Amino acid sequence: KNQVEQSPQSLIILEGKNCTLQCNYTVSPFSNLRWYKQDTGRGPVSLTIMTFSENTKSNGRYTATLDADTKQSSLHITASQLSDSASYICVVSADRFRGGYALNFGKGTSLLVTP
Amino acid sequence: KAGVTQTPRYLIKTRGQQVTLSCSPISGHRSVSWYQQTPGQGLQFLFEYFSETQRNKGNFPGRFSGRQFSNSRSEMNVSTLELGDSALYLCASSRSRPEGTEAFFGQGTRLTVV
Numbered sequence: 001k002n003q004v005e006q007s008p009q010s011l012i013i014l015e016g017k018n019c020t021l022q023c024n025y026t027v028s029p030f031s032n033l034r035w036y037k038q039d040t041g042r043g044p045v046s047l048t049i050m051t052f053s054e055n056t057k058s059n060g061r062y063t064a065t066l067d068a069d070t071k072q073s074s075l076h077i078t079a080s081q082l083s084d085s086a087s088y089i090c091v092v093s094a095d096r097f098r099g100g101y102a103l104n105f106g107k108g109t110s111l112l113v114t115p
Numbered sequence: 116k117a118g119v120t121q122t123p124r125y126l127i128k129t130r131g132q133q134v135t136l137s138c139s140p141i142s143g144h145r146s147v148s149w150y151q152q153t154p155g156q157g158l159q160f161l162f163e164y165f166s167e168t169q170r171n172k173g174n175f176p177g178r179f180s181g182r183q184f185s186n187s188r189s190e191m192n193v194s195t196l197e198l199g200d201s202a203l204y205l206c207a208s209s210r211s212r213p214e215g216t217e218a219f220f221g222q223g224t225r226l227t228v229v
Contacts, residue, residue: 043119043205043220044158089158101171107157 003027004092006106013113017080021109023073023090031093031101035064035075038087038108047075047088080113087111117141119208119221127227133194136224140187140208146170147189148218149181152203161204164189165211193226201228 004025013019023033032051036044048057048064050073056065061078077084090106120139128134140147148163148171160173164183181191187208193200203225207218 041222043207043222045220046217049217091158103160103173105158105160 004090004104004106006088006090006109008109009107010110011112013080013111015080015082015113015115019077019080019111021075021077021088021090021111023075023092023106025071025073025090025092025104025106027071027092027094027102027104029095030068030071031095033064033066033073033093034091035062035073036089036091038089040086044089077111082113082115085111085113119206119219121204121206121221121224123224124222125225125227127229128196129229130196130198132196133192134196134226136191136193136204136206136226138189138191138206138208138221140189140206141219144208144210144219145187146209146211146218147183147187148207148209149189149191150205150207151175152205152223153201158205161191196228198228201226 007022032049034049035047037047038044047059047062050057050066052068063076066073087108087110089108092104094102122137138147146165149161150158152158161175162169162181163171167183178194183189203223205220205223207220209218
């Protein structure tokens, strides 16, 4: 069964500190992996998308890594800001036989950045 | 340019009723996909429409249906509502394949079934 597990479930950090969120998956065949940020009461916003051949991708203070061999991804947030408080969702896409795709969602990591 | 627009933003319905939600994609985007988000299950994929055809479907009962119009706008219908259908329903639009290109989400419709 295709699964996406995120850890930790929730995290509290001080403003200015760094943090790393984890995403482990068992999805196969792998197509791509995305990280989304979802503010409370809003729709998710894409941070990064990575394919099999990409190891690292950055978007400002957000850096995602992908290890396709161990099926692990991480999202590193540098110099956190209060506005980083949100839920971060890992989504892994799998190709389906005869085309098409399947989207597999993690349950998210809730991040709270405090002053 | 305008983002993805979902209407209504909030909705309260009674068990057994039916509901229709609307999604207007970003201009030029032909793919619209729908998702259900609950605290317990997180985000779950409902279905995706491309050029008025359902191209992909998640594991939801037949009470959940959708359609897409020629202008790419999409509607989602839930019949015979159950308490468990209370959730945030999100739609996302993308140019072609939502799994291969960036998908842009709307703000969602918060459905409460009482």
